[in-house]
Amino acid sequence: MAGPRTHRQKEIRRHLWIYGLITPYIIIAVFPIYWMAITAFKQDPDLYRMDVFPLWFHLAPTWKHFSYLFTNTNYGAWIINTMVIAAWVAVITLLAAVPAGYALARLRIPGAENLGIAIFMTYLVPAIILFLPLARVVSMLGLQDSWWALVLVYPTITIPFCTWLLMGFFKTVPVEMEEAARVDGCGYLGALVRVVLPVSVPGILTAVIFAFTLSMQDFLYGLAFVAPGDQKPVTVGVPTELIRGDVFFWGSLMAAALMVGLPVAILYNFFLDRFIQGITGGAGK
Amino acid sequence: MTLSSSSGGPDAAGARAAAISVASRARASGWFRSQTSRRLSFGYLLLAPAVLYVLLLVGAPFVFSLYLSLSDANVGDPVATFVGLGNFRAALESDVFYIALQNSIVFTVVGAIFKGLLGTTLAFLLLQPFWGRKFVRGLVVIPFTLPISISVLSWKWMYDSQFSVINWFLSRIGLIGSYGSPDWPVWLGQPHLALAACIIVNVWRTFPFSAIVLLAGFTSVPTEILDAARVDGTSFMQRFRFVVVPMIAPILLIGFLFDTVFTLSDLSIVYLLTQGGPANATKILPVLAYQVGIQAGALGRGAAISLFLFPLLMPLMILLLRNLRRREY
Numbered sequence: 134m135a136g137p138r139t140h141r142q143k144e145i146r147r148h149l150w151i152y153g154l155i156t157p158y159i160i161i162a163v164f165p166i167y168w169m170a171i172t173a174f175k176q177d178p179d180l181y182r183m184d185v186f187p188l189w190f191h192l193a194p195t196w197k198h199f200s201y202l203f204t205n206t207n208y209g210a211w212i213i214n215t216m217v218i219a220a221w222v223a224v225i226t227l228l229a230a231v232p233a234g235y236a237l238a239r240l241r242i243p244g245a246e247n248l249g250i251a252i253f254m255t256y257l258v259p260a261i262i263l264f265l266p267l268a269r270v271v272s273m274l275g276l277q278d279s280w281w282a283l284v285l286v287y288p289t290i291t292i293p294f295c296t297w298l299l300m301g302f303f304k305t306v307p308v309e310m311e312e313a314a315r316v317d318g319c320g321y322l323g324a325l326v327r328v329v330l331p332v333s334v335p336g337i338l339t340a341v342i343f344a345f346t347l348s349m350q351d352f353l354y355g356l357a358f359v360a361p362g363d364q365k366p367v368t369v370g371v372p373t374e375l376i377r378g379d380v381f382f383w384g385s386l387m388a389a390a391l392m393v394g395l396p397v398a399i400l401y402n403f404f405l406d407r408f409i410q411g412i413t414g415g416a417g418k
Numbered sequence: 419m420t421l422s423s424s425s426g427g428p429d430a431a432g433a434r435a436a437a438i439s440v441a442s443r444a445r446a447s448g449w450f451r452s453q454t455s456r457r458l459s460f461g462y463l464l465l466a467p468a469v470l471y472v473l474l475l476v477g478a479p480f481v482f483s484l485y486l487s488l489s490d491a492n493v494g495d496p497v498a499t500f501v502g503l504g505n506f507r508a509a510l511e512s513d514v515f516y517i518a519l520q521n522s523i524v525f526t527v528v529g530a531i532f533k534g535l536l537g538t539t540l541a542f543l544l545l546q547p548f549w550g551r552k553f554v555r556g557l558v559v560i561p562f563t564l565p566i567s568i569s570v571l572s573w574k575w576m577y578d579s580q581f582s583v584i585n586w587f588l589s590r591i592g593l594i595g596s597y598g599s600p601d602w603p604v605w606l607g608q609p610h611l612a613l614a615a616c617i618i619v620n621v622w623r624t625f626p627f628s629a630i631v632l633l634a635g636f637t638s639v640p641t642e643i644l645d646a647a648r649v650d651g652t653s654f655m656q657r658f659r660f661v662v663v664p665m666i667a668p669i670l671l672i673g674f675l676f677d678t679v680f681t682l683s684d685l686s687i688v689y690l691l692t693q694g695g696p697a698n699a700t701k702i703l704p705v706l707a708y709q710v711g712i713q714a715g716a717l718g719r720g721a722a723i724s725l726f727l728f729p730l731l732m733p734l735m736i737l738l739l740r741n742l743r744r745r746e747y
Binding site: 148152155162163165168172180183187225228230233235236237240241242247254259260266267269285286288289292293296321322349350352353356369383387393394397398399401402406409410412 | 456468469479482486491536546559560567570571575581596597631634673676680684707708712731738
C-alpha cells in the first residue's frame with residue numbers, strides 16, 4: 134500500500150518542480166503574444182494609461198480596431214496579396230522541387246549527394262547579400278512595385294529548402310514500388326507520376342506549408358521591392374503602412390499583427406519538427 | 419543505340435559461334451547503357467528547373483553583386499562605371515562602417531550566449547517526461563514560428579517610451595521611478611539600452627529554436643547505445659561525455675551555424691525597432707547596407723557593404739558544408 138502512494142507523491146513532486154521551472158520560459162515566450170491580444174481588444178482610453186493593472190480590461194473589450202483595419206486601411210488587400218503570392222510560390226516551388234528532389238534521391242545521378250547539398254546551401258545565402266542585385270533584376274523585368282516581384286524571388290528561398298526536404302522524403306518511398314511499376318511497363322515518368330507521387334502526398338503537402346511559412350518570414354525583399362501601399366504582402370504592409378508619421382495606433386497595429394501572426398504560428402507549430410529535421414539532415418528520422 | 423549497332427556490325431561478319439555470344443553481350447550492355455543514359459537524361463531534365471532557378475536568381479545575382487560593388491551604380495543612373503575597390507575603400511574609411519561591424523558582432527555574439535543558455539536549460543526541462551509536455555512545447559516555440567516582422571511590432575509596443583508595460587512592472591516592484599523620473603528607461607531611445615533591446619528580441623525569437631535543435635539531438639541518440647554503455651559499467655558523466663556529446667555535436671553545430679547566419683544577416687528586428695538609431699547605437703551591417711543601397715540609392719556602395727558580411731559568413735558555411743557531407747543516411 135505504501136509503495137504506490139510514495140511513488141505517486143514522488144511523481145507529483147517531480148511534476149511540480151518541472152512546472153515551476155518551466156513556467157518562466159512559457160511566460161517569456163507567450164507574454165508578447167498575450168500583450169498583442171489584449172491590446173487589440175482594448176479601447177483607446179484603456180490602452181494609454183499607466184495607473185491601473187495593464188494586463189486586463191478596465192473598459193469593455195472592443196472590435197473597433199479590427200473593423201478599422203478593414204474599412205480604413207489596405208489590410209484586406211495585403212491579406213489577399215499574401216495569399217496569392219504564397220499560392221504562386223507554392224506552385225513554382227513544387228514544379229521545381231518535386232522533380233529535383235526525386236531525381237536526386239532516385240535516379241542515381243553522379244554526384245547527386247553533393248549536388249543536393251549545393252542546392253541546399255543556396256538556402257543559406259542571405260537575402261541581405263542578394264537583395265541589391267535582385268533589385269536590378271526585378272526592375273529589368275519590369276516587376277518593381279508589384280507583388281509579382283515577390284513571386285519571382287521567394288522561390289529562391291523555398292526551392293532549395295523544399296528540394297532538400299523532398300529528397301529526404303523520396304528516399305523513404307520503397308524502391309520496390311517503382312520497380313514493380315516499371316516491370317508493369319511504366320516508363321520513368323509513368324512510375325513517378327502514377328506510383329511515387331500518390332504515396333508522396335504528405336511530403337508534398339509539407340513542402341507547400343513551407344513554401345507558405347518561409348515566405349511569411351521574409352521582410353527584406355518585401356520592403357525593398359514593393360513600394361505601393363496596396364501591393365504589399367501583409368508582413369510588410371502592417372509594419373510599414375499602419376504607422377502614420379510618428380503616431381502609433383497600437384490598438385489596430387496589434388489587431389493586424391494578431392490576425393496574421395496567430396494562424397501562421399499555429400500552422401508552423403505543427404510542421405516545426407519537419408523543419409528541424411530538414412536542416413539537421415534527418416536526425417530522429 | 420548507335421553504340422550497340424556499330425558493335426553489332428563486325429560481329430555479323432565474324433565467326434558464328436563467337437558472334438552470337440559477343441553480339442548478345444553487346445546488345446545486353448547496349449540495352450543497359452541506353453537504359454542508363456535514358457535514366458540520366460530523364461534525371462537531368464527533372465533537375466533542370468530547380469538548378470536553373472537557383473543559378474539564375476541566386477548564383478547570377480551573387481556574381482552581379484560582386485560587379486555592382488566594383489561600380490558606381492545607383493538607382494537614378496543605370497549606366498555604371500567601374501570604380502575598382504573604391505566602394506570598399508570608402509566603407510573602410512567611414513566611421514559608421516566600423517560602428518556597424520562592431521554592433522553586428524556584439525549583436526550576434528551576445529545573442530548567441532544568451533540563447534545558448536536559455537535554449538540548453540529549456541531543452542533539459544523538455545527532455546523530462548511530464549504531463550502536458552507536448553502542449554508546453556507548442557507554447558514555448560511560438561516566438562520562433564511567428565512571422566518576424568509581426569512579433570517585432572509587439573516588442574516595439576512593449577518598449578514604448580511612455581506606456582511600456584515592462585516599465586510598468588519595473589516601476590511597480592520599485593526598481594525604477596514613475597514616468598518622467600530620471601531613471602525611467604527609454605528602451606529604444608538610449609544607446610546602450612537600444613542595442614540591448616534589439617538583442618533581447620533576437621534572443622526571445624530564437625531560444626526556442628536552440629532548445630528544439632538540442633532536443634532533436636538528444637532524441638536521436640539510440641537508447642540501445644546508452645544501454646550498451648551502461649552495461650559496460652560507465653558512469654552517467656562518462657556516457658554523457660563519450661556517447662551523447664559526440665553523437666549530438668554535429669546537430670548542435672548545424673543549429674548554431676544556421677542561427678548565426680540568420681542573426682548576422684537579419685535586418686528586420688533592428689530596422690523595425692530603431693532603424694539603427696539612436697546615433698548609430700544599433701546600426702548593424704544589414705541595416706547600413708539597406709540604408710545606403712536602397713534608401714540612398716547607392717547600389718554599388720550598398721553591395722560593397724553587404725559583401726563585407728561574406729567573409730564573416732564564409733567560415734560558417736564551410737563548416738556547415740563539411741558537416742552536411744559527413745552525415746549518414
